[in-house]
Amino acid sequence: MAGEWVVWALLSAAFAAATAILAKAGSAAIDPDLATLIRTAVVLVCLLVLVTATGKWTTSETPSTRTVTLLVLSGIATGASWLCYFRALKAGEVSKVAPVDKLSVVLVAVFAVVFLRERLNAREWTGIGLVAAGVLVLALKR
Template identity: 60%
Template sequence: MNTSGNWFFWAALSAVFAALTAIFAKIGIQGVNSDLATLIRTAIIGCILAAFVWFTGKWSDPFTLSPKTWLFLGLSGLATGASWVCYFRALQIGDASKVAPVDKFSLVLVAVFAFAFLGERPSLHEWLGIGMVAAGVVVLALGR
């Protein structure tokens, strides 16, 4: 199976790494301010990604990108930063097994936002799955 172009392979790998992120972060933030921990994590990510882009030969001049690309990548970066700060704060005071699933409510929001802003139209089957994720988050949140 050619995995390089298989979106499901990469999405599943993302889920594995996201799960490890929650576990490693929960262990790593013990006795450390969550904002400082987020900064350290972000600096490490920046270094790793810069090396990855450089060594894979994918570096290009970012100043040739369009203003629209800069705007939306900038907004994405701001949203990512805000998400990480909130996620680490939640991990510091809550159980990883509860925080991570609630964080994945983003799946529901992505579907709603993609419907509203990108014109994507999930099938009834897909909406059912999205609704089940939403219901699972509600069950977790109410189960305190």
């Protein structure tokens, strides 16, 4: 039986798919940067409600400076990703933009090996290679 992480990852994929379709349709008539701001504001409000409702403002752990720095950098990377994504959606078809965006799967694997010292076996590298090949097939002009 798959672990709990698989359920969360599948839900993430389903929500990401919905996000792409809704973002393309919702941002068709506005500037992509404004669309990103609206999306970000909604995410912020939802998380404020969730953290407040679950009482997670107080915690026994005090985050280290390193932890906070890494999370701030992650937030900056997320913002940059979202800005680029909305600009790509404005310029292209969602059925092409979203798969190319998923090249991040390949980059995550490479970055995990380089920066986190994770090890991938031959089967995992084969899967990553297939993702990369799929992105190339979808990105190349006909």
